[in-house]
Amino acid sequence: MKPVYIIGHKNPDVDSIASAVAYQAFKEKTDQGLFMAAAAGELGEDLVWLLDYLGLEHPLVVHDVSTRVEDLLDEELPPHTSPETTLQELGSFMSSRKIKTLPVVDEEKGFLGLLTIGDIAMLWLQSLGSGVDIDRSPEIVKGLLARQAGQIMKTRDLVLFEPDEKVDEARRNMLASRFRNYPVVDDNNRFMGMISRYNLLQMRRKQVILVDHNEKKQAVEGIEEAEILEIIDHHRVGDLQTLWPIFFHNEPVGSTSTLVAELFLRGAIPLEGGLAALLLSGIMSDTMIFASPTTTEKDRLMARELERISGFEAMTWGKQLYSQIHQVDRLSDDELVNEDLKEYASGDTIFAVSQVETVELKALAQRRSSLIATMEELCARRGYALMCLMATSIFEAGTEIIVAGEKKGLVEDAFQHELVNGGIFLKGVLSRKKQVVPVIYQALRTSNLL
């Protein structure tokens, strides 16, 4: 049976993986078919840690859902034969099933060659029509009937397809050749099945359920060729189209995990502790431990239910998870400063602002002097007049801004705070783009006028 992939967006985050993995369990308990949670990209260290910590299987990584030759194959292998089979045995086998092309395989299903009705007919014609004495016909026929598939199969000039070949390519190759059926053979020469032009007409697309996104540019490659069966999401509605009406659940809540949790609870579907903890993780990370303005009452309500089922305490777990995701301690000073650095220019003045997220600002406090030394060195090397490192804590609802460079005094004027140990804590400041960069631009312009 072909699986229905339940897949989140590219660059998978906790919410997209949590909702895919949990929704697989939900579908298995409420629907017919084979459902498989998938990730539209490799899992980051934080996700590997999370799934392992909760003792959950990793979802399959799927990079592309475009239609491939393997999607055209039947579940079962079509009729095939061994090289030892004689024409006598093959006669009734092929004629009763109206087989015109018969693959010859070894015991391990390794592909050896093709037997075609045309080649067999040619063999007969050549033997019978070579002007031999008509009295010898019984021997000739006996001799022919004793020939084995392995001796008469075609092994050269065959057109073979690979299972992962794109269907578009396969179509081109079929049009360029004149055969009726084509064997599909994998990298290990294993016979996978036969395809024909007829298969192309009734092309079976890969079936997907999208979670945590609904826009093409965020979706896995090849999504335009796949058949979307359902969408569960909490983002703005984008640009994907479907051929048929689908189950499309979109709701402005803090996370997709909230919606998947609600499906379990509303349907009274049993939810295992590990999956409940995973859904709780999706809620806590997407809502930034309830600090994000996208947080709704439903997110809190679902989190309380998931706390009860998983035995995890939402706030404690949220903080632990958040520090794993934004693990500043595993980065060196240089990595930390450069991880998310943006450069800006105002006239001839170049400055840089980088930002890291952390749960507790005190984690960075011990590293303050070595961070500043790294930043000073960077200013000298890259010619920044000013460099700011924003250490932002959603949880403390503010940013510690650490500064370096010859114009660092400017930051004191700009934010009307004095530097303490090279830094300033700014309550309520979370956004580099909206709350820090414009202020620095303004201060630079003012200082140039003086």
Ligand SMILES: [Mn+2]
């Ligand atoms: Mn999300």
